[in-house]
Amino acid sequence: xxxxxxxxxxxxxxxxxxxxxxxxxxxxxxxxxxxxxxxxxxxxxxxxxxxxxxxxxxxxxxxxxxxxxxxxxxxxxxxxxxxxxxxxxxxxxxxxxxxxxxxxxxxxxxxxxxxxxxxxxxxxxxxxxxxxxxxxxxxxxxxxxxxxxxxxxxxxxxxxxxxxxxxxxxxxxxxxxxxxxxxxxxxxxxxxxxxxxxxxxxxxxxxxxxxxxxxxxxxxxxxxxxxxxxxxxxxxxxxxxxxxxxxxxxxxxxxxxxxxxxxxxxxxxxxxxxxxxxxxxxxxxxxxxxxxxxxxxxxxxxxxxxxxxxxxxxxxxxxxxxxxxxxxxxxxxxxxxxxxxxxxxxxxxxxxxxxxxxxxxxxxxxxxxxxxxxxxxxxxxxxxxxxxxxxxxxxxxxxxxxxxxxxxxxxxxxxxxxxxxxxxxxxxxxxxxxxxxxxxxxxxxxxxxxxxxxxxxxxxxxxxxxxxxxxxxxxxxxxxxxxxxxxxxxxxxxxxxxxxxxxxxxxxxxxxxxxxxxxxxxxxxxxxxxxxxxxxxxxxxxxxxxxxxxxxxxxxxxxxxxxxxxxxxxxxxxxxxxxxxxxxxxxxxxxxxxxxxxxxxxxxxxxxxxxxxxxxxxxxxxxxxxxxxxxxxxxxxxxxxxxxxxxxxxxxxxxxxxxxxxxxxxxxxxxxxxxxxxxxxxxxxxxxxxxxxxxxxxxxxxxxxxxxxxxxxxxxxxxxxxxxxxxxxxxxxxxxxxxxxxxxxxxxxxxxxxxxxxxxxxxxxxxxxxxxxxxxxxxxxxxxxxxxxxxxxxxxxxxxxxxxxxxxx
RNA sequence: GCGAGAGUGGUGGAAUGGUAGACACGCUAGAUUUAGGAUCUAGUGCCUUCGGGCGUGCGGGUUCAAGUCCCGCCUCUCGCACCA
Numbered sequence: 001x002x003x004x005x006x007x008x009x010x011x012x013x014x015x016x017x018x019x020x021x022x023x024x025x026x027x028x029x030x031x032x033x034x035x036x037x038x039x040x041x042x043x044x045x046x047x048x049x050x051x052x053x054x055x056x057x058x059x060x061x062x063x064x065x066x067x068x069x070x071x072x073x074x075x076x077x078x079x080x081x082x083x084x085x086x087x088x089x090x091x092x093x094x095x096x097x098x099x100x101x102x103x104x105x106x107x108x109x110x111x112x113x114x115x116x117x118x119x120x121x122x123x124x125x126x127x128x129x130x131x132x133x134x135x136x137x138x139x140x141x142x143x144x145x146x147x148x149x150x151x152x153x154x155x156x157x158x159x160x161x162x163x164x165x166x167x168x169x170x171x172x173x174x175x176x177x178x179x180x181x182x183x184x185x186x187x188x189x190x191x192x193x194x195x196x197x198x199x200x201x202x203x204x205x206x207x208x209x210x211x212x213x214x215x216x217x218x219x220x221x222x223x224x225x226x227x228x229x230x231x232x233x234x235x236x237x238x239x240x241x242x243x244x245x246x247x248x249x250x251x252x253x254x255x256x257x258x259x260x261x262x263x264x265x266x267x268x269x270x271x272x273x274x275x276x277x278x279x280x281x282x283x284x285x286x287x288x289x290x291x292x293x294x295x296x297x298x299x300x301x302x303x304x305x306x307x308x309x310x311x312x313x314x315x316x317x318x319x320x321x322x323x324x325x326x327x328x329x330x331x332x333x334x335x336x337x338x339x340x341x342x343x344x345x346x347x348x349x350x351x352x353x354x355x356x357x358x359x360x361x362x363x364x365x366x367x368x369x370x371x372x373x374x375x376x377x378x379x380x381x382x383x384x385x386x387x388x389x390x391x392x393x394x395x396x397x398x399x400x401x402x403x404x405x406x407x408x409x410x411x412x413x414x415x416x417x418x419x420x421x422x423x424x425x426x427x428x429x430x431x432x433x434x435x436x437x438x439x440x441x442x443x444x445x446x447x448x449x450x451x452x453x454x455x456x457x458x459x460x461x462x463x464x465x466x467x468x469x470x471x472x473x474x475x476x477x478x479x480x481x482x483x484x485x486x487x488x489x490x491x492x493x494x495x496x497x498x499x500x501x502x503x504x505x506x507x508x509x510x511x512x513x514x515x516x517x518x519x520x521x522x523x524x525x526x527x528x529x530x531x532x533x534x535x536x537x538x539x540x541x542x543x544x545x546x547x548x549x550x551x552x553x554x555x556x557x558x559x560x561x562x563x564x565x566x567x568x569x570x571x572x573x574x575x576x577x578x579x580x581x582x583x584x585x586x587x588x589x590x591x592x593x594x595x596x597x598x599x600x601x602x603x604x605x606x607x608x609x610x611x612x613x614x615x616x617x618x619x620x621x622x623x624x625x626x627x628x629x630x631x632x633x634x635x636x637x638x639x640x641x642x643x644x645x646x647x648x649x650x651x652x653x654x655x656x657x658x659x660x661x662x663x664x665x666x667x668x669x670x671x672x673x674x675x676x677x678x679x680x681x682x683x684x685x686x687x688x689x690x691x692x693x694x695x696x697x698x699x700x701x702x703x704x705x706x707x708x709x710x711x712x713x714x715x716x717x718x719x720x721x722x723x724x725x726x727x728x729x730x731x732x733x734x735x736x737x738x739x740x741x742x743x744x745x746x747x748x749x750x751x752x753x754x755x756x757x758x759x760x761x762x763x764x765x766x767x768x769x770x771x772x773x774x775x776x777x778x779x780x781x782x783x784x785x786x787x788x789x790x791x792x793x794x795x796x797x798x799x800x801x802x803x804x805x806x807x808x809x
Numbered sequence: 810g811c812g813a814g815a816g817u818g819g820u821g822g823a824a825u826g827g828u829a830g831a832c833a834c835g836c837u838a839g840a841u842u843u844a845g846g847a848u849c850u851a852g853u854g855c856c857u858u859c860g861g862g863c864g865u866g867c868g869g870g871u872u873c874a875a876g877u878c879c880c881g882c883c884u885c886u887c888g889c890a891c892c893a
Contacts, residue, residue, distance in 0.1 A: 219813085220813065220814075220887095220888090223812075223813065223888090224812095224813090224888065224889090227811095227812070227888080227889060228888095228889085230889095230892065232892070232893080234893085249893080250892095250893070251893060252892095252893065253893080264893090304891085306891075330891090331891045331893095332891080332893075333891075333892070333893090335892085336892045336893075337892070337893065340893095341893050342893085343893085344893090348893070349891090350891055350893075351893085353891095416892080416893090417892095418889095418892055536887085536888095539888085540888090610821090610822095610832085610833075611821060611822080611833095612821060612822055613822085616815095616822095618821070618822090619821085621820080621821065621834070623820095623834060623835075624820090624821065624833070624834050624835095625834095626834080627832090627833045627834055628833080630833095630848095631832095631833085633848095674821095674822075674823085674832085675822095675823070675831085675832080677832080677833090678822090678823075678831065678832035678833075679831090679832080680832095681832055681833075682831075682832065685832095750828080752827075752828050754827085754828090754873085754874070756873080756874090757827095757872095757873065757874045757875095758874095759828060762828070786860095794873090795873060796873080797827090797873045797874075799827060799874095802827055802828090803827055803828080803874090805827080805873050805874060806873085807873050807874095
């Protein structure tokens with residue numbers, strides 16, 4: 001084929017269309033169910049149907065696809081599904097702002113994105129697609145809710161919740177961002193509001209969630225989840241308030257009890273009003289009110305001057321029967337521990353600051369080092385001023401004090417978590433209705449299982465009023481009590497969308513199964529997920545919830561394992577060309593479709609894999625993609641023509657091929673797509689250089705191997721080249737090539753010669769050269785001699801196959 | 810403040826303690842082309858008296874040998890942040 005003819009023939013966009021159609025027709029990506037093969041469930045986080053697939057989706061999905069294809073060629077039966085996380089606020093906002101029904105908006109976005117997903121050319125099994133706003137799906141959210149309720153893992157509670165005044169909804173703790181406590185979605189500072197809400201008891205599983213021994217996840221995620229769960233070991237100690245009764249505190253330092261010189265309660269603590277002495281009542285009430293009005297931003301600012309007020313009450317320190325004053329102060333938070341603390345200024349920085357400000361006594365109960373003064377001492381040391389604890393180290397003193405408290409009935413060892421129960425109620429329309437009915441005579445009644453799904457009515461008025469939209473829908477709200485058949489009303493809140501994504505990996509297995517959330521027989525064959533990939537931003541929300549959910553499923557007898565996803569890989573974030581986060585307002589959004597139309601999908605996917613390590617992300621480089629386009633064009637040109645002179649060094653060719661296979665195999669195992677592609681590029685350049693110097697049959701062999709290892713990266717190009725070579729359809733059903741390690745070793749090696757660690761020469765030598773000969777050769781070098789002549793060689797180092805280093809004086 | 814991660818050419822990035830800068834982008838020169846683009850070839854860390862010298866944020870250390878290991882800083886990014 002002539003160069004000109006080749007140019008005309010190479011049309012990446014057209015060839016991709018051709019193969020995508022062929023793949024679809026032949027059902028190439030229908031999931032392989034061959035039980036003889038080992039299973040591999042590869043999962044990539046399901047997208048929200050925002051309307052268009054953006055380059056971030058490509059960055060998340062195409063490397064996952066490459067990995068899944070690699071596993072397939074390695075002999076695994078691979079399950080690689082995709083779906084849509086279809087409930088949630090954006091649909092409702094679109095409805096509010098543009099008058100389109102959320103269902104219509106969502107479904108038309110999904111339709112659009114399905115086409116875009118197809119143009120990606122990934123090996124998704126579209127037959128197992130799920131759409132979470134489908135009653136067929138959310139029915140099982142409701143079913144799970146009922147199971148959680150039966151197990152005592154779902155409960156309703158009136159509590160202050162974070163409320164976004166703009167979105168008119170409650171937010172989970174995870175959805176409140178940063179020290180300014182802004183709404184995750186719209187950035188508005190959140191306020192507190194009291195509502196009766198449903199919660200899931202994730203805290204019951206806190207300890208188990210801290211155990212990562214059964215999963216191979218990034219350290220980063222494990223650390224984030226550990227910190228999020230925030231386990232603190234200590235004691236609960238009961239302090240008697242004179243004229244009131246006992247109030248419990250939580251402390252991590254029971255050993256310092258003798259140093260508790262005052263007592264502090266959160267201003268919101270329900271007992272504050274009751275213990276306050278009449279003469280202090282007015283002042284205290286004013287303070288509590290002021291603290292309540294203060295925004296969460298100011299309240300939790302650690303650098304702020306602490307404030308507080310004396311209640312007039314006194315507590316009895318159980319260790320020494322001392323009377324200590326009780327304060328209400330805003331540095332103590334109602335939401336953690338018991339909402340009250342024993343203040344030990346000698347050993348706690350915050351208490352020290354407060355004690356100094358209000359002139360309260362400070363007693364050290366741990367011996368600080370010499371010259372240590374002027375602040376709290378939080379380190380190790382011997383107990384002092386502590387009666388029966390004196391002389392003990394911190395750990396021993398803690399244990400002894402807990403023992404003593406338990407004997408006295410004044411306290412006990414206790415564990416507290418930062419983790420809160422998962423608040424799932426949302427005062428929104430576009431979500432799963434919570435299957436609960438409230439009856440005046442029967443109380444809170446779960447919807448019977450056989451009545452599921454509780455359908456989300458189509459015709460609701462979802463414009464926000466501050467009330468749940470379903471509350472205004474008479475037809476939905478008014479119902480009959482399933483127990484007494486009297487008039488009753490439905491719960492009108494919907495579920496957090498994290499409920500949907502907590503178990504979707506199970507539904508993929510049998511999206512239309514109606515005997516349960518998933519077909520256990522399919523589960524037996526495919527669970528758990530072997531490889532999960534997705535962004536780090538989900539570390540403390542989705543990834544914690546799905547672990548919790550799986551543990552509950554295990555306890556319900558639905559699965560027989562403890563963790564939903566065995567391995568996890570977090571890809572990075574792809575940024576705009578200006579290295580900033582892509583956003584419409586910045587105008588730096590890259591539309592993948594533009595590049596697909598111009599270069600084709602393979603170029604875009606290879607480019608995204610080439611720009612750097614996958615877990616790193618990085619800025620988009622519009623020029624860089626040209627290099628990848630060139631690479632694929634050059635690779636494609638390898639199959640055109642092909643010489644037969646047979647003058648190329650066959651050993652070199654075999655060696656390079658073996659090295660390529662090894663490199664790509666090892667890199668793909670470890671998600672190192674960028675260096676694998678570099679090796680593929682290098683090999684392409686080499687093959688182009690020797691093309692025409694290789695015998696016909698050998699060339700085909702060499703090319704075959706090359707195309708096979710290219711296939712996961714550039715599936716369309718590989719298929720095209722495979723076809724042009726006359727190989728049988730499809731390259732993606734071929735086995736991954738092996739390599740012969742013995743071919744990689746060379747007979748001649750380059751030996752590096754150093755003098756005092758500095759590179760002086762490189763010499764060619766036989767691979768099995770002896771130390772003695774290597775040194776002789778090295779000393780004979782013209783470039784080495786001037787550096788050693790006339791000097792004493794004190795030492796010489798020989799690293800076989802690598803280098804000789806002379807140490808001279 | 811606490812925790813984690815990262816600092817390598819003009820750029821993205823490579824480097825089991827053993828040849829720093831693979832592979833690309835960009836740039837320079839040449840070929841081809843009416844021109845541009847595309848393509849191909851060669852070159853491309855910095856300095857240089859052309860012998861060589863210097864180079865992986867800074868300062869020490871370990872080692873025959875350090876981008877890599879250790880200690881102390883600096884900078885940046887990301888979490889968490891009065892959690893008792």
